[in-house]
Amino acid sequence: MKFSKCPLMVIGTVAIDSIETPYGKQGEVFGGSASYFSYAASFFSPVELVAVVGKDFPEDYRNILSERPIGLGHLSVHPKGETFRWQGQYKSDLNVAHTIDTKLNVLLDFKPKINPDVKPEILFLANIDPALQTEVLNQVHRSHCELVACDTMNFWITNKKKELIDVLKRVDLLVINDGEARELTGEYNLIKAARAIQANGPNAVVIKKGEHGVLLFFENQMFVLPAYPLEEVFDPTGAGDSFAGGMMGYLAHIKQFNFDVLRRAVAYGTIVASFTVERFGLDRLREISKEDIEERLKIFKSLTHVDA
Amino acid sequence: MKFSKCPLMVIGTVAIDSIETPYGKQGEVFGGSASYFSYAASFFSPVELVAVVGKDFPEDYRNILSERPIGLGHLSVHPKGETFRWQGQYKSDLNVAHTIDTKLNVLLDFKPKINPDVKPEILFLANIDPALQTEVLNQVHRSHCELVACDTMNFWITNKKKELIDVLKRVDLLVINDGEARELTGEYNLIKAARAIQANGPNAVVIKKGEHGVLLFFENQMFVLPAYPLEEVFDPTGAGDSFAGGMMGYLAHIKQFNFDVLRRAVAYGTIVASFTVERFGLDRLREISKEDIEERLKIFKSLTHVDA
Numbered sequence: 001m002k003f004s005k006c007p008l009m010v011i012g013t014v015a016i017d018s019i020e021t022p023y024g025k026q027g028e029v030f031g032g033s034a035s036y037f038s039y040a041a042s043f044f045s046p047v048e049l050v051a052v053v054g055k056d057f058p059e060d061y062r063n064i065l066s067e068r069p070i071g072l073g074h075l076s077v078h079p080k081g082e083t084f085r086w087q088g089q090y091k092s093d094l095n096v097a098h099t100i101d102t103k104l105n106v107l108l109d110f111k112p113k114i115n116p117d118v119k120p121e122i123l124f125l126a127n128i129d130p131a132l133q134t135e136v137l138n139q140v141h142r143s144h145c146e147l148v149a150c151d152t153m154n155f156w157i158t159n160k161k162k163e164l165i166d167v168l169k170r171v172d173l174l175v176i177n178d179g180e181a182r183e184l185t186g187e188y189n190l191i192k193a194a195r196a197i198q199a200n201g202p203n204a205v206v207i208k209k210g211e212h213g214v215l216l217f218f219e220n221q222m223f224v225l226p227a228y229p230l231e232e233v234f235d236p237t238g239a240g241d242s243f244a245g246g247m248m249g250y251l252a253h254i255k256q257f258n259f260d261v262l263r264r265a266v267a268y269g270t271i272v273a274s275f276t277v278e279r280f281g282l283d284r285l286r287e288i289s290k291e292d293i294e295e296r297l298k299i300f301k302s303l304t305h306v307d308a
Numbered sequence: 309m310k311f312s313k314c315p316l317m318v319i320g321t322v323a324i325d326s327i328e329t330p331y332g333k334q335g336e337v338f339g340g341s342a343s344y345f346s347y348a349a350s351f352f353s354p355v356e357l358v359a360v361v362g363k364d365f366p367e368d369y370r371n372i373l374s375e376r377p378i379g380l381g382h383l384s385v386h387p388k389g390e391t392f393r394w395q396g397q398y399k400s401d402l403n404v405a406h407t408i409d410t411k412l413n414v415l416l417d418f419k420p421k422i423n424p425d426v427k428p429e430i431l432f433l434a435n436i437d438p439a440l441q442t443e444v445l446n447q448v449h450r451s452h453c454e455l456v457a458c459d460t461m462n463f464w465i466t467n468k469k470k471e472l473i474d475v476l477k478r479v480d481l482l483v484i485n486d487g488e489a490r491e492l493t494g495e496y497n498l499i500k501a502a503r504a505i506q507a508n509g510p511n512a513v514v515i516k517k518g519e520h521g522v523l524l525f526f527e528n529q530m531f532v533l534p535a536y537p538l539e540e541v542f543d544p545t546g547a548g549d550s551f552a553g554g555m556m557g558y559l560a561h562i563k564q565f566n567f568d569v570l571r572r573a574v575a576y577g578t579i580v581a582s583f584t585v586e587r588f589g590l591d592r593l594r595e596i597s598k599e600d601i602e603e604r605l606k607i608f609k610s611l612t613h614v615d616a
Contacts, residue, residue: 022496092496093496188400188401189539189540189541190331190537191537191538191539192539206333209520212517212521212534213520213521213534214518215537217504222537223610223611223612224534224537224611224612225534225614226521226532226533227533229498229499229523229530229532230497230499231497231499231500232534233497260615263614263615264614264615267614277460299615301614303530303531303532304531304532304533304612304614305613305614306533306571306572306608306609306612306613307568307571307572
């Protein structure tokens with residue numbers, strides 16, 4: 001398996017969020033699935049971001065992405081519309097996001113156009129309308145692209161299930177949370193849910209359980225990992241997206257896709273996500289280095305190692 | 309640390325349960341916290357059971373306990389009363405037991421009397437009224453007893469908090485589930501909850517999260533372990549008690565109490581509990597051997613090992 005040029009591309013949302021958690025409240029937080037993903041992935045690999053923003057998108061936010069090896073050639077700016085906005089709240093159970101308001105704005109008529117000269121080796125379809133995931137999939141030649149992975153959310157499972165299932169048939173890896181896996185398959189048990197998903201598409205499935213960790217299914221193999229235990233989860237927004245970013249960034253770096261590499265990728269994703277939730281938005285990720293990630297991974301291994 | 313004679317004693321309930329799960333329904337299931345605990349512990353160490361049953365207690369159930377190195381000299385039989393009965397139901401979320409009916413029966417006037425010649429080296433106060441836990445604690449000389457551990461449930465936290473807190477001040481290790489730890493301390497975050505418990509008594513705290521695994525806190529150290537992933541959890545009744553039994557049985561076998569031994573004990577508890585939930589009551593534990601436990605522990609280690 002050889003990679004070149006564009007090791008990792010992500011299509012997803014770039015958003016301006018308003019977030020309330022038990023620890024505080026903040027408006028105008030830079031967010032979105034593709035933003036968290038890209039920033040997290042950039043610790044491991046260059047990443048090309050495919051998304052749309054409105055004319056109101058702050059220069060400061062663009063500069064945040066420019067701090068890192070994140071290609072912005074596919075970040076289109078809508079001349080008139082406003083950036084996608086999400087307003088959410090978390091109560092004591094930080095695993096559950098309560099959406100207060102969503103303004104799709106420029107997402108409504110987003111038509112991603114991939115420059116045919118940019119050939120991603122790994123493509124990640126972050127949480128966004130399956131119709132947009134499909135449009136990008138159709139423009140990326142599978143002959144150049146070694147691995148396609150995707151994420152989704154309950155809104156699309158409920159409202160665009162057919163389109164989503166068509167996407168799943170074309171991907172190698174699905175990243176999904178526990179509730180969504182149950183909703184998608186009708187199976188409460190997560191092992192059964194993963195098997196049902198594998199039967200209809202991706203041979204790798206990662207089920208995220210928030211503070212309870214993650215399950216990885218690869219062909220007929222399984223891997224179980226707790227989350228990194230934190231005394232204070234300040235803002236869980238973006239945890240899943242930065243988990244996926246860390247995981248996919250590591251895969252793009254290693255340029256191999258097998259069970260052992262995936263296990264390590266899941267561990268890296270876990271660690272990156274554990275930093276994300278320590279502050280609002282991308283604030284914490286902006287403070288850390290690759291060395292901080294390695295250091296915490298080392299602690300994590302000692303916290304979870306069974307030596308019986 | 310030297311052990312002799314009675315390596316492990318447990319006070320708790322012996323019950324006759326009626327259980328309904330998504331997989332089936334069964335009445336007259338042999339249960340109770342001390343029954344599950346003793347049977348699980350007996351794979352590792354002899355155990356002395358302190359409990360009461362009624363005149364209706366079936367000879368068959370006594371024979372089940374007699375299959376194993378479980379001392380029944382402290383299993384008193386009430387001449388007139390009926391055995392404690394619990395009726396419960398589990399829906400799709402098998403982590404939550406819905407109590408339909410509880411008949412305390414002979415538990416109501418149970419006065420445990422410990423033979424002063426039986427000196428336990430480890431004492432486990434399984435889930436039962438804190439007043440009864442205290443009575444046993446008062447009869448066991450701490451000079452002979454190297455380790456006291458206890459379990460409890462939300463009912464006692466709500467209704468006998470003061471008595472429970474007095475017990476906690478006298479124990480070395482508390483085994484408790486996540487919801488109970490939150491209720492007991494008022495802390496939602498489980499690391500903070502554990503620290504709050506440690507500040508008022510036991511220097512070791514094990515927080516059970518059901519299918520999401522377990523957190524161990526020992527002095528200022530922490531250990532995190534997922535549950536053994538099962539495709540079918542048939543009946544979760546007794547999972548927590550047999551987890552504690554496996555853990556304490558292992559400690560009684562090793563006769564040491566430090567962080568490394570505790571980590572291994574928690575892993576053994578996890579494995580024993582994973583067998584318990586595969587069938588109703590003690591049915592599955594009665595089928596397995598120590599070798600099956602070792603074999604599954606080996607698989608579990610490979611399922612959870614991070615090699616990054």
